[in-house]
Amino acid sequence: MKRMLLLLSLTGTILFAGNGAELIKANCASCHMLTSPTPDMIPTLKAPAMDAVMFHIKLDIKKKKDIKDFIVDYTQDPAAAKSVCESNKVQKFGVMPSLKGKVSEQDLVTIAEYMIDNYPAEKFVGMIKEIQRNDKISALINSPFLINQSRLPHMTKVLLQNWDKALLGLSEAQKEKLLVVRKETMSAVMKVKKQVKVLEAEIIEAMVDGEEPKSVYAKVDNVAKLKAEATRAHLNCISDTISILTDEQLEFLFPFWDM
Structure with missing residues:
Protein backbone atom coordinates (compact mmCIF):
# COMPACT_ATOMS: atom_id res chain seq x y z
CA MET A 1 0.00 0.00 0.00
CA ARG A 133 -1.21 50.61 -38.51
CA ASN A 134 -2.69 53.48 -36.51
CA ASP A 135 0.77 54.46 -35.26
CA LYS A 136 2.09 54.56 -38.83
CA ILE A 137 -0.83 56.72 -39.97
CA SER A 138 -0.36 59.03 -36.98
CA ALA A 139 3.37 59.30 -37.69
CA LEU A 140 2.66 60.30 -41.28
CA ILE A 141 0.00 62.85 -40.31
CA ASN A 142 2.27 64.46 -37.71
CA SER A 143 5.45 64.26 -39.76
CA PRO A 144 7.18 67.59 -40.45
CA PHE A 145 7.79 66.42 -44.00
CA LEU A 146 5.81 68.30 -46.63
CA ILE A 147 5.47 65.10 -48.67
CA ASN A 148 4.83 62.05 -46.49
CA GLN A 149 5.95 58.60 -47.61
CA SER A 150 5.78 55.42 -45.57
CA ARG A 151 9.21 54.44 -46.93
CA LEU A 152 10.76 57.53 -45.39
CA PRO A 153 10.77 56.50 -41.69
CA HIS A 154 11.58 58.65 -38.70
CA MET A 155 14.98 57.10 -38.14
CA THR A 156 15.45 58.49 -34.66
CA LYS A 157 12.30 56.77 -33.38
CA VAL A 158 13.19 53.44 -34.97
CA LEU A 159 16.74 53.62 -33.62
CA LEU A 160 15.56 54.32 -30.08
CA GLN A 161 13.23 51.32 -30.23
CA ASN A 162 16.21 49.10 -31.07
CA TRP A 163 18.98 51.04 -29.33
CA ASP A 164 20.27 48.28 -27.02
CA LYS A 165 19.42 45.24 -29.13
CA ALA A 166 22.37 42.93 -29.57
CA LEU A 167 21.08 42.06 -33.05
CA LEU A 168 21.51 45.71 -34.09
CA GLY A 169 24.94 45.88 -32.47
CA LEU A 170 25.50 49.63 -32.13
CA SER A 171 28.99 50.43 -30.88
CA GLU A 172 29.53 53.13 -28.24
CA ALA A 173 31.19 55.32 -30.88
CA GLN A 174 28.14 54.97 -33.14
CA LYS A 175 25.80 55.79 -30.26
CA GLU A 176 27.72 58.99 -29.47
CA LYS A 177 27.54 60.15 -33.09
CA LEU A 178 23.84 59.25 -33.41
CA LEU A 179 22.98 61.15 -30.23
CA VAL A 180 24.66 64.25 -31.65
CA VAL A 181 22.62 63.93 -34.86
CA ARG A 182 19.43 63.48 -32.82
CA LYS A 183 20.16 66.53 -30.66
CA GLU A 184 20.95 68.74 -33.64
CA THR A 185 17.85 67.58 -35.55
CA MET A 186 15.48 68.04 -32.61
CA SER A 187 16.90 71.48 -31.84
CA ALA A 188 16.45 72.64 -35.45
CA VAL A 189 12.94 71.19 -35.85
CA MET A 190 11.64 72.41 -32.48
CA LYS A 191 12.80 75.94 -33.26
CA VAL A 192 10.89 75.81 -36.56
CA LYS A 193 7.79 74.29 -34.94
CA LYS A 194 7.50 77.13 -32.43
CA GLN A 195 7.61 79.71 -35.21
CA VAL A 196 5.12 77.79 -37.34
CA LYS A 197 2.71 77.45 -34.41
CA VAL A 198 2.64 81.22 -33.88
CA LEU A 199 2.16 81.98 -37.58
CA GLU A 200 -0.58 79.38 -38.05
CA ALA A 201 -2.45 80.71 -35.02
CA GLU A 202 -2.30 84.22 -36.48
CA ILE A 203 -3.55 82.96 -39.86
CA ILE A 204 -6.47 81.13 -38.24
CA GLU A 205 -7.36 84.17 -36.15
CA ALA A 206 -7.35 86.41 -39.22
CA MET A 207 -9.70 84.06 -41.09
CA VAL A 208 -12.04 83.76 -38.10
CA ASP A 209 -12.15 87.56 -37.88
CA GLY A 210 -13.21 87.71 -41.53
CA GLU A 211 -10.06 89.33 -42.94
CA GLU A 212 -9.20 89.01 -46.61
CA PRO A 213 -7.06 85.95 -47.49
CA LYS A 214 -4.54 88.27 -49.13
CA SER A 215 -3.79 89.78 -45.73
CA VAL A 216 -2.11 86.55 -44.59
CA TYR A 217 -0.43 85.47 -47.82
CA ALA A 218 2.97 86.60 -46.53
CA LYS A 219 2.51 84.54 -43.36
CA VAL A 220 1.49 81.51 -45.43
CA ASP A 221 4.69 81.91 -47.45
CA ASN A 222 6.70 82.08 -44.22
CA VAL A 223 5.03 78.89 -42.94
CA ALA A 224 5.96 77.12 -46.17
CA LYS A 225 9.57 78.30 -45.89
CA LEU A 226 9.81 77.15 -42.28
CA LYS A 227 8.36 73.73 -43.09
CA ALA A 228 10.87 73.42 -45.92
CA GLU A 229 13.58 74.22 -43.38
CA ALA A 230 12.29 71.45 -41.10
CA THR A 231 12.27 69.05 -44.04
CA ARG A 232 15.90 69.89 -44.82
CA ALA A 233 16.81 69.20 -41.19
CA HIS A 234 15.20 65.77 -41.39
CA LEU A 235 16.81 64.98 -44.72
CA ASN A 236 20.20 65.85 -43.22
CA CYS A 237 19.34 63.64 -40.23
CA ILE A 238 18.63 60.71 -42.54
CA SER A 239 21.81 61.26 -44.54
CA ASP A 240 23.97 61.59 -41.41
CA THR A 241 22.38 58.50 -39.83
CA ILE A 242 22.98 56.40 -42.94
CA SER A 243 26.63 57.44 -42.92
CA ILE A 244 27.01 56.21 -39.30
CA LEU A 245 25.23 52.86 -39.66
CA THR A 246 26.58 49.83 -41.48
CA ASP A 247 24.71 48.18 -44.36
CA GLU A 248 23.85 45.26 -42.06
CA GLN A 249 22.41 47.59 -39.41
CA LEU A 250 20.32 49.40 -42.00
CA GLU A 251 19.00 46.09 -43.28
CA PHE A 252 18.06 45.09 -39.72
CA LEU A 253 16.23 48.37 -39.04
CA PHE A 254 14.66 48.86 -42.44
CA PRO A 255 14.34 45.58 -44.35
CA PHE A 256 12.34 47.43 -47.04
CA TRP A 257 15.14 49.99 -47.62
CA ASP A 258 16.04 48.81 -51.13
CA MET A 259 12.44 48.48 -52.31
Missing part, protein backbone atom coordinates in the same frame (compact mmCIF):
# COMPACT_ATOMS: atom_id res chain seq x y z
CA LYS A 2 2.81 2.39 0.92
CA ARG A 3 4.56 1.62 -2.37
CA MET A 4 1.34 2.33 -4.26
CA LEU A 5 0.89 5.70 -2.48
CA LEU A 6 4.52 6.57 -3.18
CA LEU A 7 4.11 5.65 -6.84
CA LEU A 8 0.96 7.76 -7.13
CA SER A 9 2.73 10.68 -5.42
CA LEU A 10 5.70 10.47 -7.77
CA THR A 11 3.43 10.14 -10.79
CA GLY A 12 1.51 13.25 -9.72
CA THR A 13 4.75 15.18 -9.27
CA ILE A 14 5.97 14.15 -12.73
CA LEU A 15 2.67 15.09 -14.34
CA PHE A 16 2.72 18.46 -12.62
CA ALA A 17 6.34 19.06 -13.64
CA GLY A 18 5.46 18.28 -17.25
CA ASN A 19 2.34 20.46 -17.33
CA GLY A 20 3.27 23.68 -19.09
CA ALA A 21 0.01 25.41 -18.16
CA GLU A 22 0.58 24.81 -14.44
CA LEU A 23 4.27 25.68 -14.60
CA ILE A 24 3.67 28.97 -16.37
CA LYS A 25 1.00 29.91 -13.81
CA ALA A 26 3.29 29.05 -10.92
CA ASN A 27 6.42 30.78 -12.24
CA CYS A 28 5.34 33.54 -14.65
CA ALA A 29 1.84 34.76 -13.77
CA SER A 30 2.98 36.94 -10.85
CA CYS A 31 4.53 39.34 -13.38
CA HIS A 32 3.22 38.46 -16.85
CA MET A 33 -0.47 38.58 -17.72
CA LEU A 34 -1.34 35.19 -19.21
CA THR A 35 -4.56 36.27 -20.93
CA SER A 36 -4.78 38.79 -23.77
CA PRO A 37 -4.85 42.40 -22.53
CA THR A 38 -7.09 45.08 -23.99
CA PRO A 39 -5.39 48.25 -25.31
CA ASP A 40 -6.34 50.25 -22.19
CA MET A 41 -4.66 47.64 -19.96
CA ILE A 42 -1.26 47.77 -21.69
CA PRO A 43 0.01 51.04 -20.11
CA THR A 44 -0.82 49.78 -16.60
CA LEU A 45 0.93 46.38 -16.77
CA LYS A 46 4.02 45.89 -14.59
CA ALA A 47 5.56 43.57 -17.20
CA PRO A 48 4.72 42.75 -20.82
CA ALA A 49 1.79 40.36 -21.22
CA MET A 50 2.85 36.88 -22.32
CA ASP A 51 1.12 37.52 -25.66
CA ALA A 52 3.41 40.54 -26.17
CA VAL A 53 6.52 38.62 -25.10
CA MET A 54 5.90 35.87 -27.63
CA PHE A 55 4.78 38.30 -30.34
CA HIS A 56 8.20 39.96 -30.23
CA ILE A 57 10.14 36.71 -29.86
CA LYS A 58 8.43 35.14 -32.88
CA LEU A 59 8.96 38.36 -34.82
CA ASP A 60 12.74 38.09 -34.35
CA ILE A 61 13.29 34.32 -34.17
CA LYS A 62 11.69 31.92 -36.64
CA LYS A 63 12.82 28.38 -35.76
CA LYS A 64 11.04 26.65 -32.86
CA LYS A 65 14.28 25.22 -31.45
CA ASP A 66 15.96 28.64 -31.53
CA ILE A 67 12.97 30.19 -29.75
CA LYS A 68 13.07 27.48 -27.06
CA ASP A 69 16.83 27.93 -26.59
CA PHE A 70 16.39 31.71 -26.37
CA ILE A 71 13.67 31.49 -23.69
CA VAL A 72 15.66 29.02 -21.56
CA ASP A 73 18.84 31.11 -21.85
CA TYR A 74 17.14 34.48 -21.29
CA THR A 75 15.14 33.39 -18.24
CA GLN A 76 18.34 32.10 -16.61
CA ASP A 77 20.61 34.94 -17.69
CA PRO A 78 18.45 37.96 -18.63
CA ALA A 79 20.11 41.07 -20.09
CA ALA A 80 18.90 44.17 -21.92
CA ALA A 81 21.17 43.41 -24.88
CA LYS A 82 19.47 40.05 -25.38
CA SER A 83 15.93 41.41 -25.28
CA VAL A 84 13.75 41.19 -28.39
CA CYS A 85 11.47 43.98 -27.14
CA GLU A 86 12.00 47.62 -28.08
CA SER A 87 14.63 49.35 -25.93
CA ASN A 88 12.10 51.89 -24.64
CA LYS A 89 9.95 49.00 -23.35
CA VAL A 90 12.98 47.47 -21.62
CA GLN A 91 13.64 50.84 -19.97
CA LYS A 92 10.01 51.01 -18.83
CA PHE A 93 9.69 47.49 -17.41
CA GLY A 94 13.32 46.75 -16.60
CA VAL A 95 15.05 43.39 -17.10
CA MET A 96 13.29 40.39 -15.55
CA PRO A 97 14.87 38.68 -12.51
CA SER A 98 16.82 35.52 -13.25
CA LEU A 99 15.03 32.19 -12.69
CA LYS A 100 18.33 30.31 -12.47
CA GLY A 101 18.28 28.06 -9.41
CA LYS A 102 14.60 28.85 -8.85
CA VAL A 103 13.15 26.87 -11.77
CA SER A 104 14.84 23.77 -13.18
CA GLU A 105 16.10 23.87 -16.75
CA GLN A 106 13.73 21.02 -17.70
CA ASP A 107 10.76 23.01 -16.34
CA LEU A 108 11.95 26.05 -18.30
CA VAL A 109 12.01 23.90 -21.43
CA THR A 110 8.45 22.79 -20.71
CA ILE A 111 7.38 26.41 -20.13
CA ALA A 112 9.08 27.47 -23.36
CA GLU A 113 7.32 24.75 -25.34
CA TYR A 114 3.97 25.76 -23.85
CA MET A 115 4.64 29.44 -24.69
CA ILE A 116 5.53 28.57 -28.28
CA ASP A 117 2.37 26.49 -28.74
CA ASN A 118 -0.06 28.88 -27.05
CA TYR A 119 1.18 32.46 -27.52
CA PRO A 120 0.49 34.97 -28.91
CA ALA A 121 -3.28 34.64 -29.27
CA GLU A 122 -4.62 35.39 -32.76
CA LYS A 123 -6.87 38.11 -31.33
CA PHE A 124 -3.86 39.82 -29.70
CA VAL A 125 -1.85 39.73 -32.94
CA GLY A 126 -4.75 41.37 -34.76
CA MET A 127 -4.96 44.08 -32.09
CA ILE A 128 -1.23 44.81 -32.21
CA LYS A 129 -1.21 45.03 -36.00
CA GLU A 130 -4.13 47.46 -35.85
CA ILE A 131 -2.28 49.58 -33.28
CA GLN A 132 0.83 49.54 -35.48
